[in-house]
Amino acid sequence: MEFAGARLALTFDDAPSMREPGLGERFEPARMDRIREALQACGVRHAVAFVISDWGAGSRAEMRRWLEAGYELGNHTADHQFCSGRTIAESLDAVDRCGRYLEQLDAFSEGRERWFRFPHLDRGADPNARAALAAELRDRGYRIAGCSLDSFDYAYEGPLAMAALCAEPERERQVLGRYAQTSTNVLRFHLEASRKLLGRDPAHSLLFHFGAATSHKLGNLLREWRARGARFCSLEEAVDDPLHREFDADYQRQGLFSPQTTDRRIVSRLRRRFFGTLQSSSLFEQRELGPLWPHLT
Numbered sequence: 001m002e003f004a005g006a007r008l009a010l011t012f013d014d015a016p017s018m019r020e021p022g023l024g025e026r027f028e029p030a031r032m033d034r035i036r037e038a039l040q041a042c043g044v045r046h047a048v049a050f051v052i053s054d055w056g057a058g059s060r061a062e063m064r065r066w067l068e069a070g071y072e073l074g075n076h077t078a079d080h081q082f083c084s085g086r087t088i089a090e091s092l093d094a095v096d097r098c099g100r101y102l103e104q105l106d107a108f109s110e111g112r113e114r115w116f117r118f119p120h121l122d123r124g125a126d127p128n129a130r131a132a133l134a135a136e137l138r139d140r141g142y143r144i145a146g147c148s149l150d151s152f153d154y155a156y157e158g159p160l161a162m163a164a165l166c167a168e169p170e171r172e173r174q175v176l177g178r179y180a181q182t183s184t185n186v187l188r189f190h191l192e193a194s195r196k197l198l199g200r201d202p203a204h205s206l207l208f209h210f211g212a213a214t215s216h217k218l219g220n221l222l223r224e225w226r227a228r229g230a231r232f233c234s235l236e237e238a239v240d241d242p243l244h245r246e247f248d249a250d251y252q253r254q255g256l257f258s259p260q261t262t263d264r265r266i267v268s269r270l271r272r273r274f275f276g277t278l279q280s281s282s283l284f285e286q287r288e289l290g291p292l293w294p295h296l297t
Contacts, residue, residue, distance in 0.1 A: 010039070
């Protein structure tokens, strides 16, 4: 099977719902329930939702249902602002406000891990600020959760909203199909690269969002990937993987995660070891995303 040996930790940012720019900033907390139901229907035991507490103020019921299903909630700050654009004190205030919200939900009880993911995966403006902020997070008991795979689901939110606004269901269907194809292409690319580089399948942390695309297609994706041999693991298993720790150290130095940077790093190392057996690394340059606004056929 194509994905046999793949281990994927499923993580979801911006709970309970993304706020897409423009087009009225669609905000649909019900997405959290739809995604939870898709996970449960597929028999997935492990998933982490990273919460923006200011956005989730009216969604405690959705949060509790997520926890009752056996899944975890993590801290994504109260307001989802870039850490590089604010002081350490301001960033920590946003962390603590979200932390209080999660504690009111008993999100960290029963031995659950205290997960934290930086907003926009931005760890701070400079190495000293990043180190200081990471130390403060550790002192608060948090484990920092990066990611090694990106589903690119956010890229499809605008086209989906436009298709709905224009009442074009066929175009909406094509956009969703393009998203599903892209996510599978991303996964295939990184599995092939990891196997060539490491001779094994590392445990990956896969980034989704609580957006329209994922709320519609997650169940189909998980069933397809499992049929191809993938296994869904815990975030702890992924974060403990040596490759994930290596990337985490790189991004602690660099500050801002970029999936294209990850692609370039993987393939750059592959070229040194395997003499250019793969082509250009950027998934965008390879046009894996395809046109976000497909022509109707």
